[in-house]
Amino acid sequence: MNEMLVTIQNLSFSYEKIENEILHDISFDVSRGESIGIIGSNGSGKSTLLKVIAGLYPDFQGRVKIQDMEVVKKNVNHIQQQLGYVFQDVDSQLFLSTVEEELCFGPMNQGLSKSLVKERVQKTADILGLNSLRDRQISKLSGGEKRLVSLGCVLTMNPLLLLMDEPTTALDSKNRRNFIRLFQSLEQTKIMVSHDLDLILETCKRTILLDKGRVICDMDTTTLLKNEELLAKYDLELPYALQKK
Amino acid sequence: MNKIYLAVHKIRTIEELARRDQWVNKLHPLVKFIVTISFLVCLISIHRFDLERLMYLAVILYVCFLAANLSLVQALKRIWYIIPLLIVGGIANPILDRKELELIAGVMITSGQLSFFVLLLKGMLSVLMSYFLIATTTMEELTAALYLVKVPRSFILIILFVYRYLFLLMEETSQVLVAYQLRTSGSKGIHYKEWGSLVGLLLLRTIKRGEECYQSMKLRGYQGGFYTMKSLKVNKVDILSLGAYALLLYLVFQGPVFVWIGVWLEGVMG
Numbered sequence: 170m171n172e173m174l175v176t177i178q179n180l181s182f183s184y185e186k187i188e189n190e191i192l193h194d195i196s197f198d199v200s201r202g203e204s205i206g207i208i209g210s211n212g213s214g215k216s217t218l219l220k221v222i223a224g225l226y227p228d229f230q231g232r233v234k235i236q237d238m239e240v241v242k243k244n245v246n247h248i249q250q251q252l253g254y255v256f257q258d259v260d261s262q263l264f265l266s267t268v269e270e271e272l273c274f275g276p277m278n279q280g281l282s283k284s285l286v287k288e289r290v291q292k293t294a295d296i297l298g299l300n301s302l303r304d305r306q307i308s309k310l311s312g313g314e315k316r317l318v319s320l321g322c323v324l325t326m327n328p329l330l331l332l333m334d335e336p337t338t339a340l341d342s343k344n345r346r347n348f349i350r351l352f353q354s355l356e357q358t359k360i361m362v363s364h365d366l367d368l369i370l371e372t373c374k375r376t377i378l379l380d381k382g383r384v385i386c387d388m389d390t391t392t393l394l395k396n397e398e399l400l401a402k403y404d405l406e407l408p409y410a411l412q413k414k
Numbered sequence: 415m416n417k418i419y420l421a422v423h424k425i426r427t428i429e430e431l432a433r434r435d436q437w438v439n440k441l442h443p444l445v446k447f448i449v450t451i452s453f454l455v456c457l458i459s460i461h462r463f464d465l466e467r468l469m470y471l472a473v474i475l476y477v478c479f480l481a482a483n484l485s486l487v488q489a490l491k492r493i494w495y496i497i498p499l500l501i502v503g504g505i506a507n508p509i510l511d512r513k514e515l516e517l518i519a520g521v522m523i524t525s526g527q528l529s530f531f532v533l534l535l536k537g538m539l540s541v542l543m544s545y546f547l548i549a550t551t552t553m554e555e556l557t558a559a560l561y562l563v564k565v566p567r568s569f570i571l572i573i574l575f576v577y578r579y580l581f582l583l584m585e586e587t588s589q590v591l592v593a594y595q596l597r598t599s600g601s602k603g604i605h606y607k608e609w610g611s612l613v614g615l616l617l618l619r620t621i622k623r624g625e626e627c628y629q630s631m632k633l634r635g636y637q638g639g640f641y642t643m644k645s646l647k648v649n650k651v652d653i654l655s656l657g658a659y660a661l662l663l664y665l666v667f668q669g670p671v672f673v674w675i676g677v678w679l680e681g682v683m684g
Contacts, residue, residue, distance in 0.1 A: 225629050246637055254633040260585075261626035264578050266429055270554065273643050278635030283643060304433065308426055308581075326634065 174358045175199035180231035192382040204359045206373035210404040214382040215362040253323030257334040259315040269303045275326035293324045312339030333361040366408035418588040431549040438482035442652040443555035450547040462529040470666040504533040558642045
Protein backbone atom coordinates (compact mmCIF):
# COMPACT_ATOMS: atom_id res chain seq x y z
CA MET A 170 0.00 0.00 0.00
CA ASN A 171 1.32 3.47 -0.95
CA GLU A 172 2.21 5.90 1.80
CA MET A 173 -0.39 8.67 2.16
CA LEU A 174 0.93 12.21 1.86
CA VAL A 175 -2.37 14.08 2.10
CA THR A 176 -5.38 12.93 4.08
CA ILE A 177 -8.61 14.92 4.06
CA GLN A 178 -11.50 13.82 6.26
CA ASN A 179 -14.95 15.42 6.39
CA LEU A 180 -13.64 18.83 5.38
CA SER A 181 -16.18 21.63 5.41
CA PHE A 182 -15.40 25.31 5.01
CA SER A 183 -17.12 28.66 4.67
CA TYR A 184 -15.42 32.06 4.42
CA GLU A 185 -17.68 33.55 7.08
CA LYS A 186 -19.68 31.48 9.50
CA ILE A 187 -22.89 33.14 8.33
CA GLU A 188 -22.27 32.29 4.69
CA ASN A 189 -23.15 29.05 2.93
CA GLU A 190 -20.51 26.39 2.98
CA ILE A 191 -18.06 26.60 0.09
CA LEU A 192 -16.75 23.09 0.77
CA HIS A 193 -18.97 20.41 2.24
CA ASP A 194 -17.90 17.13 3.82
CA ILE A 195 -14.97 16.44 1.52
CA SER A 196 -12.85 13.35 2.09
CA PHE A 197 -10.05 11.86 0.02
CA ASP A 198 -6.45 10.72 0.30
CA VAL A 199 -3.46 11.40 -1.89
CA SER A 200 -0.59 8.94 -2.04
CA ARG A 201 3.02 10.03 -2.25
CA GLY A 202 3.99 10.67 -5.88
CA GLU A 203 0.40 10.70 -7.13
CA SER A 204 -0.94 13.29 -9.60
CA ILE A 205 -4.51 14.34 -9.00
CA GLY A 206 -6.72 16.60 -11.05
CA ILE A 207 -9.59 18.56 -9.55
CA ILE A 208 -12.27 19.64 -11.98
CA GLY A 209 -15.63 21.33 -11.73
CA SER A 210 -17.57 24.25 -13.10
CA ASN A 211 -17.01 27.85 -11.95
CA GLY A 212 -17.68 28.38 -8.25
CA SER A 213 -17.50 24.69 -7.39
CA GLY A 214 -14.86 25.31 -4.71
CA LYS A 215 -11.74 24.01 -6.49
CA SER A 216 -9.44 26.93 -5.69
CA THR A 217 -10.75 27.18 -2.13
CA LEU A 218 -10.01 23.49 -1.60
CA LEU A 219 -6.39 24.04 -2.70
CA LYS A 220 -6.05 27.02 -0.37
CA VAL A 221 -7.43 25.05 2.57
CA ILE A 222 -4.94 22.23 1.89
CA ALA A 223 -2.19 24.86 1.74
CA GLY A 224 -3.15 26.10 5.19
CA LEU A 225 -4.25 29.53 4.00
CA TYR A 226 -7.67 29.10 5.62
CA PRO A 227 -7.00 27.09 8.77
CA ASP A 228 -10.47 27.73 10.25
CA PHE A 229 -12.19 24.76 8.65
CA GLN A 230 -14.10 21.85 10.04
CA GLY A 231 -12.82 18.30 9.66
CA ARG A 232 -9.23 17.14 9.34
CA VAL A 233 -6.50 17.81 6.81
CA LYS A 234 -3.14 16.11 7.27
CA ILE A 235 -0.02 16.55 5.21
CA GLN A 236 2.72 14.04 5.89
CA ASP A 237 1.17 13.12 9.24
CA MET A 238 1.04 16.75 10.30
CA GLU A 239 -2.36 18.27 10.97
CA VAL A 240 -3.10 21.50 9.10
CA VAL A 241 -3.76 23.66 12.14
CA LYS A 242 -2.57 27.19 12.90
CA LYS A 243 0.50 26.16 14.89
CA ASN A 244 1.75 23.87 12.08
CA VAL A 245 0.93 26.09 9.15
CA ASN A 246 4.40 27.70 8.82
CA HIS A 247 6.12 24.33 8.83
CA ILE A 248 3.65 22.81 6.37
CA GLN A 249 3.91 25.75 4.00
CA GLN A 250 7.65 25.23 3.71
CA GLN A 251 6.98 21.70 2.44
CA LEU A 252 4.63 22.66 -0.35
CA GLY A 253 4.62 24.71 -3.50
CA TYR A 254 1.57 26.63 -4.63
CA VAL A 255 1.15 27.98 -8.14
CA PHE A 256 -1.44 30.75 -8.14
CA GLN A 257 -4.18 31.22 -10.69
CA ASP A 258 -3.21 34.89 -11.02
CA VAL A 259 0.54 35.17 -11.60
CA ASP A 260 0.57 38.88 -10.86
CA SER A 261 -0.46 38.11 -7.30
CA GLN A 262 2.17 35.43 -6.94
CA LEU A 263 5.08 37.48 -8.22
CA PHE A 264 5.74 40.53 -6.06
CA LEU A 265 9.48 41.16 -6.32
CA SER A 266 11.36 43.21 -8.91
CA THR A 267 13.32 40.66 -10.91
CA VAL A 268 13.11 37.01 -11.92
CA GLU A 269 16.30 36.24 -9.97
CA GLU A 270 14.86 37.70 -6.76
CA GLU A 271 11.64 35.73 -7.23
CA LEU A 272 13.52 32.49 -7.75
CA CYS A 273 15.70 33.05 -4.67
CA PHE A 274 12.94 34.17 -2.29
CA GLY A 275 11.55 30.72 -1.38
CA PRO A 276 14.81 28.84 -0.78
CA MET A 277 16.23 31.80 1.18
CA ASN A 278 13.22 31.67 3.49
CA GLN A 279 13.88 27.97 3.93
CA GLY A 280 17.18 29.00 5.50
CA LEU A 281 19.42 27.42 2.85
CA SER A 282 22.99 28.61 2.36
CA LYS A 283 23.65 31.05 -0.49
CA SER A 284 25.54 28.41 -2.48
CA LEU A 285 22.67 25.94 -2.18
CA VAL A 286 20.16 28.64 -3.15
CA LYS A 287 22.27 29.46 -6.23
CA GLU A 288 22.48 25.78 -7.13
CA ARG A 289 18.71 25.31 -6.87
CA VAL A 290 17.97 28.45 -8.84
CA GLN A 291 20.40 27.41 -11.58
CA LYS A 292 18.89 23.93 -11.77
CA THR A 293 15.34 25.30 -11.99
CA ALA A 294 16.32 27.94 -14.55
CA ASP A 295 17.91 25.21 -16.68
CA ILE A 296 14.80 23.02 -16.49
CA LEU A 297 12.38 25.83 -17.33
CA GLY A 298 14.63 27.66 -19.77
CA LEU A 299 14.68 30.78 -17.61
CA ASN A 300 18.38 31.59 -17.88
CA SER A 301 17.88 34.40 -20.38
CA LEU A 302 15.20 35.97 -18.18
CA ARG A 303 16.99 35.93 -14.84
CA ASP A 304 17.95 39.61 -14.80
CA ARG A 305 14.71 40.82 -16.35
CA GLN A 306 12.14 42.83 -14.43
CA ILE A 307 8.90 40.96 -13.74
CA SER A 308 6.84 43.86 -15.08
CA LYS A 309 8.47 43.46 -18.48
CA LEU A 310 7.69 39.77 -18.90
CA SER A 311 4.90 38.41 -21.07
CA GLY A 312 2.03 36.46 -19.48
CA GLY A 313 3.58 33.14 -20.51
CA GLU A 314 7.01 34.09 -19.16
CA LYS A 315 5.45 35.15 -15.86
CA ARG A 316 3.72 31.78 -15.67
CA LEU A 317 7.05 29.97 -16.13
CA VAL A 318 8.63 32.14 -13.43
CA SER A 319 5.73 31.38 -11.08
CA LEU A 320 6.39 27.68 -11.61
CA GLY A 321 10.11 28.25 -11.17
CA CYS A 322 9.83 30.06 -7.89
CA VAL A 323 7.84 27.12 -6.51
CA LEU A 324 10.20 24.47 -7.86
CA THR A 325 13.25 26.15 -6.30
CA MET A 326 11.71 25.29 -2.93
CA ASN A 327 11.88 21.60 -3.86
CA PRO A 328 8.46 20.96 -2.32
CA LEU A 329 7.02 17.60 -1.30
CA LEU A 330 3.59 18.57 -2.57
CA LEU A 331 2.76 20.78 -5.53
CA LEU A 332 -0.58 22.56 -5.60
CA MET A 333 -1.39 24.20 -8.91
CA ASP A 334 -4.34 26.41 -9.68
CA GLU A 335 -4.86 26.68 -13.44
CA PRO A 336 -1.13 26.45 -14.14
CA THR A 337 -1.35 26.67 -17.94
CA THR A 338 -3.28 29.95 -18.08
CA ALA A 339 -1.52 32.36 -20.49
CA LEU A 340 0.81 29.69 -21.86
CA ASP A 341 1.02 29.33 -25.63
CA SER A 342 0.76 25.87 -27.17
CA LYS A 343 4.53 25.30 -27.18
CA ASN A 344 4.95 26.33 -23.55
CA ARG A 345 1.85 24.36 -22.62
CA ARG A 346 3.44 21.28 -24.15
CA ASN A 347 6.68 22.03 -22.26
CA PHE A 348 4.69 22.39 -19.07
CA ILE A 349 3.04 19.00 -19.59
CA ARG A 350 6.46 17.39 -20.13
CA LEU A 351 7.77 19.10 -17.03
CA PHE A 352 4.75 18.12 -15.00
CA GLN A 353 5.13 14.48 -16.01
CA SER A 354 8.83 14.50 -15.15
CA LEU A 355 8.34 15.85 -11.63
CA GLU A 356 8.48 13.23 -8.92
CA GLN A 357 6.56 15.27 -6.36
CA THR A 358 2.97 14.65 -5.37
CA LYS A 359 0.81 16.99 -7.43
CA ILE A 360 -2.72 18.31 -7.08
CA MET A 361 -3.87 20.41 -9.99
CA VAL A 362 -7.03 22.42 -10.45
CA SER A 363 -7.92 23.15 -14.06
CA HIS A 364 -10.74 23.84 -16.45
CA ASP A 365 -8.55 22.43 -19.19
CA LEU A 366 -9.78 18.84 -19.24
CA ASP A 367 -7.29 17.89 -21.97
CA LEU A 368 -4.50 18.93 -19.64
CA ILE A 369 -5.98 16.87 -16.82
CA LEU A 370 -6.32 13.90 -19.18
CA GLU A 371 -2.66 14.08 -20.14
CA THR A 372 -1.19 14.71 -16.71
CA CYS A 373 -3.32 13.17 -13.96
CA LYS A 374 -4.11 9.53 -13.34
CA ARG A 375 -6.87 10.28 -10.91
CA THR A 376 -9.47 13.06 -10.98
CA ILE A 377 -11.95 14.44 -8.51
CA LEU A 378 -15.10 16.14 -9.76
CA LEU A 379 -16.42 18.87 -7.48
CA ASP A 380 -19.80 20.55 -7.61
CA LYS A 381 -21.07 23.16 -5.15
CA GLY A 382 -18.34 22.21 -2.71
CA ARG A 383 -19.07 18.47 -2.72
CA VAL A 384 -17.10 15.60 -4.18
CA ILE A 385 -19.29 14.11 -6.92
CA CYS A 386 -16.86 11.42 -7.94
CA ASP A 387 -13.25 10.44 -7.43
CA MET A 388 -11.94 8.02 -9.99
CA ASP A 389 -9.56 7.19 -12.77
CA THR A 390 -9.19 10.24 -15.06
CA THR A 391 -9.89 8.51 -18.38
CA THR A 392 -13.01 6.80 -17.08
CA LEU A 393 -14.32 10.04 -15.63
CA LEU A 394 -13.56 12.20 -18.64
CA LYS A 395 -15.11 9.71 -21.04
CA ASN A 396 -18.42 9.88 -19.17
CA GLU A 397 -20.10 12.52 -21.30
CA GLU A 398 -23.40 12.29 -19.47
CA LEU A 399 -21.80 12.90 -16.08
CA LEU A 400 -19.73 15.79 -17.39
CA ALA A 401 -22.72 17.40 -19.05
CA LYS A 402 -24.72 17.13 -15.84
CA TYR A 403 -22.09 19.30 -14.14
CA ASP A 404 -21.67 21.84 -16.98
CA LEU A 405 -18.50 20.29 -18.35
CA GLU A 406 -17.67 19.04 -21.81
CA LEU A 407 -15.70 16.08 -23.08
CA PRO A 408 -12.02 16.89 -23.55
CA TYR A 409 -11.15 17.74 -27.15
CA ALA A 410 -8.87 14.70 -27.43
CA LEU A 411 -11.74 12.38 -26.57
CA GLN A 412 -14.27 14.19 -28.77
CA LYS A 413 -12.25 13.36 -31.85
CA LYS A 414 -12.20 9.65 -31.09
CA MET B 415 -1.16 55.37 -21.54
CA ASN B 416 -2.23 57.06 -18.29
CA LYS B 417 -0.03 59.11 -16.00
CA ILE B 418 0.09 56.49 -13.26
CA TYR B 419 1.30 53.86 -15.70
CA LEU B 420 4.01 56.28 -16.83
CA ALA B 421 4.99 56.96 -13.21
CA VAL B 422 5.36 53.21 -12.57
CA HIS B 423 7.43 52.97 -15.74
CA LYS B 424 9.68 55.81 -14.56
CA ILE B 425 10.31 54.16 -11.20
CA ARG B 426 11.06 50.88 -12.95
CA THR B 427 13.53 52.75 -15.17
CA ILE B 428 15.41 53.98 -12.11
CA GLU B 429 15.46 50.40 -10.83
CA GLU B 430 16.99 49.32 -14.11
CA LEU B 431 19.68 51.99 -13.69
CA ALA B 432 20.49 50.50 -10.30
CA ARG B 433 21.03 47.09 -11.90
CA ARG B 434 23.57 48.27 -14.48
CA ASP B 435 26.99 46.74 -14.63
CA GLN B 436 28.91 49.84 -13.49
CA TRP B 437 31.66 49.83 -10.89
CA VAL B 438 29.78 52.29 -8.69
CA ASN B 439 26.74 49.98 -8.80
CA LYS B 440 28.95 47.10 -7.71
CA LEU B 441 30.26 48.96 -4.67
CA HIS B 442 29.09 47.79 -1.28
CA PRO B 443 25.68 49.36 -0.57
CA LEU B 444 26.93 50.58 2.79
CA VAL B 445 29.63 52.64 1.06
CA LYS B 446 27.05 54.40 -1.11
CA PHE B 447 24.78 54.85 1.87
CA ILE B 448 27.59 56.47 3.91
CA VAL B 449 28.59 58.66 0.95
CA THR B 450 25.01 59.89 0.58
CA ILE B 451 24.40 60.48 4.26
CA SER B 452 27.72 62.31 4.74
CA PHE B 453 27.01 64.43 1.67
CA LEU B 454 23.59 65.36 3.02
CA VAL B 455 25.02 66.17 6.46
CA CYS B 456 27.63 68.44 4.87
CA LEU B 457 24.96 70.04 2.73
CA ILE B 458 22.74 70.77 5.69
CA SER B 459 25.67 72.19 7.67
CA ILE B 460 26.49 74.79 5.02
CA HIS B 461 25.65 78.34 6.05
CA ARG B 462 22.78 79.98 4.22
CA PHE B 463 25.11 82.51 2.54
CA ASP B 464 27.99 80.10 1.85
CA LEU B 465 27.51 79.72 -1.88
CA GLU B 466 31.19 78.89 -2.40
CA ARG B 467 31.14 75.65 -0.38
CA LEU B 468 27.83 74.74 -1.96
CA MET B 469 29.46 74.94 -5.38
CA TYR B 470 32.24 72.65 -4.14
CA LEU B 471 29.60 70.11 -3.10
CA ALA B 472 27.96 70.47 -6.50
CA VAL B 473 31.31 69.55 -8.06
CA ILE B 474 31.56 66.47 -5.80
CA LEU B 475 28.05 65.46 -6.83
CA TYR B 476 28.97 65.89 -10.47
CA VAL B 477 32.03 63.66 -9.94
CA CYS B 478 29.75 61.03 -8.35
CA PHE B 479 27.43 61.20 -11.39
CA LEU B 480 30.36 60.90 -13.77
CA ALA B 481 31.76 57.92 -11.86
CA ALA B 482 28.37 56.18 -11.95
CA ASN B 483 27.89 57.06 -15.64
CA LEU B 484 24.58 58.74 -14.81
CA SER B 485 23.11 61.52 -16.92
CA LEU B 486 22.72 64.74 -14.92
CA VAL B 487 20.28 66.08 -17.51
CA GLN B 488 18.07 63.00 -17.19
CA ALA B 489 18.21 63.31 -13.41
CA LEU B 490 17.20 66.97 -13.56
CA LYS B 491 14.30 66.09 -15.86
CA ARG B 492 13.10 63.53 -13.36
CA ILE B 493 13.29 65.81 -10.33
CA TRP B 494 12.06 69.11 -11.72
CA TYR B 495 8.75 68.61 -9.85
CA ILE B 496 10.44 69.57 -6.59
CA ILE B 497 11.46 73.04 -7.82
CA PRO B 498 8.01 74.62 -7.16
CA LEU B 499 8.10 73.16 -3.63
CA LEU B 500 11.54 74.68 -3.02
CA ILE B 501 10.36 78.02 -4.39
CA VAL B 502 7.36 77.96 -2.06
CA GLY B 503 9.70 77.14 0.84
CA GLY B 504 12.03 80.09 0.24
CA ILE B 505 9.97 82.69 -1.61
CA ALA B 506 9.62 84.84 1.49
CA ASN B 507 13.41 85.28 1.84
CA PRO B 508 13.96 87.90 -0.92
CA ILE B 509 10.82 89.76 0.18
CA LEU B 510 11.54 89.92 3.92
CA ASP B 511 15.34 90.09 3.95
CA ARG B 512 16.40 93.08 1.82
CA LYS B 513 19.81 93.74 3.32
CA GLU B 514 22.13 94.75 0.52
CA LEU B 515 25.16 92.52 0.05
CA GLU B 516 27.03 93.13 -3.16
CA LEU B 517 26.71 94.82 -6.50
CA ILE B 518 27.20 92.33 -9.34
CA ALA B 519 27.02 93.55 -12.94
CA GLY B 520 25.05 96.56 -11.85
CA VAL B 521 22.50 94.50 -9.95
CA MET B 522 22.34 94.78 -6.18
CA ILE B 523 22.17 91.35 -4.59
CA THR B 524 20.35 91.21 -1.28
CA SER B 525 20.98 88.66 1.46
CA GLY B 526 17.43 87.39 1.00
CA GLN B 527 18.06 86.69 -2.66
CA LEU B 528 21.30 84.89 -1.86
CA SER B 529 19.78 82.75 0.88
CA PHE B 530 16.88 81.90 -1.45
CA PHE B 531 19.32 80.81 -4.15
CA VAL B 532 21.32 78.76 -1.63
CA LEU B 533 18.13 77.12 -0.40
CA LEU B 534 17.14 76.24 -3.96
CA LEU B 535 20.55 74.76 -4.65
CA LYS B 536 20.60 72.86 -1.37
CA GLY B 537 17.23 71.30 -2.15
CA MET B 538 18.27 70.37 -5.68
CA LEU B 539 21.58 68.89 -4.55
CA SER B 540 20.01 66.83 -1.77
CA VAL B 541 17.42 65.35 -4.17
CA LEU B 542 20.08 64.72 -6.81
CA MET B 543 22.27 62.92 -4.27
CA SER B 544 19.33 60.77 -3.20
CA TYR B 545 18.73 60.07 -6.89
CA PHE B 546 22.39 59.02 -7.18
CA LEU B 547 21.87 56.56 -4.34
CA ILE B 548 18.72 54.93 -5.73
CA ALA B 549 20.04 54.92 -9.30
CA THR B 550 23.11 52.97 -8.22
CA THR B 551 21.66 50.81 -5.45
CA THR B 552 18.67 48.47 -5.64
CA MET B 553 16.09 48.47 -2.89
CA GLU B 554 17.32 45.05 -1.79
CA GLU B 555 20.89 46.35 -1.44
CA LEU B 556 19.71 49.48 0.29
CA THR B 557 17.80 47.52 2.89
CA ALA B 558 20.81 45.24 3.32
CA ALA B 559 22.88 48.35 4.09
CA LEU B 560 20.29 49.48 6.64
CA TYR B 561 20.41 46.00 8.17
CA LEU B 562 24.19 46.30 8.53
CA VAL B 563 23.94 49.63 10.33
CA LYS B 564 21.60 47.93 12.83
CA VAL B 565 18.39 49.57 11.72
CA PRO B 566 15.64 47.47 13.38
CA ARG B 567 14.48 44.57 11.23
CA SER B 568 10.82 45.56 11.58
CA PHE B 569 11.63 49.02 10.18
CA ILE B 570 13.44 47.49 7.20
CA LEU B 571 10.52 45.16 6.53
CA ILE B 572 8.10 48.09 6.62
CA ILE B 573 10.21 49.88 4.00
CA LEU B 574 10.25 46.78 1.80
CA PHE B 575 6.50 46.22 2.18
CA VAL B 576 5.66 49.83 1.43
CA TYR B 577 7.90 49.69 -1.63
CA ARG B 578 6.26 46.49 -2.91
CA TYR B 579 2.71 47.60 -2.15
CA LEU B 580 3.32 50.99 -3.75
CA PHE B 581 3.64 49.27 -7.11
CA LEU B 582 0.53 47.16 -6.46
CA LEU B 583 -1.45 50.26 -5.61
CA MET B 584 -0.21 52.14 -8.66
CA GLU B 585 -0.83 49.22 -11.01
CA GLU B 586 -4.34 48.69 -9.67
CA THR B 587 -5.08 52.42 -9.93
CA SER B 588 -3.80 52.41 -13.48
CA GLN B 589 -6.07 49.48 -14.41
CA VAL B 590 -9.12 51.07 -12.78
CA LEU B 591 -8.50 54.32 -14.68
CA VAL B 592 -8.06 52.52 -18.00
CA ALA B 593 -11.29 50.58 -17.43
CA TYR B 594 -13.09 53.84 -16.53
CA GLN B 595 -11.79 55.72 -19.55
CA LEU B 596 -12.68 52.91 -21.94
CA ARG B 597 -16.27 53.00 -20.76
CA THR B 598 -16.62 56.78 -20.76
CA SER B 599 -15.61 57.41 -24.38
CA GLY B 600 -12.09 58.36 -23.37
CA SER B 601 -13.23 61.32 -21.27
CA LYS B 602 -10.53 63.39 -19.63
CA GLY B 603 -10.39 63.01 -15.88
CA ILE B 604 -12.96 61.38 -13.67
CA HIS B 605 -16.39 62.86 -13.11
CA TYR B 606 -16.67 64.05 -9.50
CA LYS B 607 -19.73 61.83 -8.95
CA GLU B 608 -17.58 58.75 -9.58
CA TRP B 609 -14.74 59.63 -7.21
CA GLY B 610 -16.23 57.98 -4.17
CA SER B 611 -17.10 54.69 -5.83
CA LEU B 612 -13.76 54.54 -7.65
CA VAL B 613 -11.78 55.12 -4.48
CA GLY B 614 -13.86 52.44 -2.73
CA LEU B 615 -13.30 50.03 -5.61
CA LEU B 616 -9.59 50.76 -5.58
CA LEU B 617 -9.41 50.11 -1.86
CA LEU B 618 -11.17 46.75 -2.23
CA ARG B 619 -8.97 45.73 -5.16
CA THR B 620 -5.75 46.64 -3.40
CA ILE B 621 -6.86 44.82 -0.25
CA LYS B 622 -7.50 41.70 -2.37
CA ARG B 623 -4.19 42.04 -4.24
CA GLY B 624 -2.34 42.71 -0.98
CA GLU B 625 -3.94 39.67 0.65
CA GLU B 626 -2.97 37.46 -2.30
CA CYS B 627 0.60 38.75 -2.26
CA TYR B 628 0.83 38.03 1.44
CA GLN B 629 -0.49 34.52 0.82
CA SER B 630 2.11 34.08 -1.89
CA MET B 631 4.86 35.19 0.50
CA LYS B 632 3.59 32.86 3.25
CA LEU B 633 3.44 29.95 0.83
CA ARG B 634 7.06 30.54 -0.06
CA GLY B 635 8.16 30.20 3.52
CA TYR B 636 8.09 33.85 4.58
CA GLN B 637 7.97 34.21 8.36
CA GLY B 638 9.05 37.81 8.81
CA GLY B 639 12.74 37.24 8.15
CA PHE B 640 15.06 39.40 6.09
CA TYR B 641 17.46 37.62 3.75
CA THR B 642 19.53 38.76 0.83
CA MET B 643 21.57 36.98 -1.81
CA LYS B 644 23.90 39.96 -2.09
CA SER B 645 27.37 39.53 -0.66
CA LEU B 646 27.69 41.87 2.29
CA LYS B 647 31.48 41.62 2.52
CA VAL B 648 33.41 44.85 2.20
CA ASN B 649 36.38 44.57 -0.19
CA LYS B 650 39.42 46.73 -1.01
CA VAL B 651 37.69 48.66 -3.79
CA ASP B 652 34.94 49.64 -1.36
CA ILE B 653 37.42 50.90 1.21
CA LEU B 654 39.51 52.75 -1.40
CA SER B 655 36.42 54.37 -2.91
CA LEU B 656 35.17 55.49 0.46
CA GLY B 657 38.65 56.76 1.37
CA ALA B 658 38.90 58.75 -1.87
CA TYR B 659 35.50 60.29 -1.29
CA ALA B 660 36.34 61.16 2.32
CA LEU B 661 39.60 62.80 1.20
CA LEU B 662 37.78 64.83 -1.45
CA LEU B 663 35.20 65.95 1.07
CA TYR B 664 37.92 66.89 3.58
CA LEU B 665 39.89 68.86 1.01
CA VAL B 666 36.81 70.72 -0.12
CA PHE B 667 35.76 71.63 3.38
CA GLN B 668 39.08 72.01 5.17
CA GLY B 669 41.79 72.47 2.57
CA PRO B 670 42.11 75.25 -0.02
CA VAL B 671 41.91 72.71 -2.85
CA PHE B 672 40.42 75.10 -5.34
CA VAL B 673 43.09 77.68 -4.51
CA TRP B 674 45.71 75.02 -5.28
CA ILE B 675 43.97 74.18 -8.54
CA GLY B 676 43.87 77.88 -9.40
CA VAL B 677 47.58 78.31 -8.63
CA TRP B 678 48.38 75.23 -10.66
CA LEU B 679 46.31 76.44 -13.60
CA GLU B 680 48.01 79.86 -13.47
CA GLY B 681 51.40 78.11 -13.56
CA VAL B 682 50.39 75.92 -16.50
CA MET B 683 48.94 78.81 -18.48
CA GLY B 684 51.92 81.05 -17.72
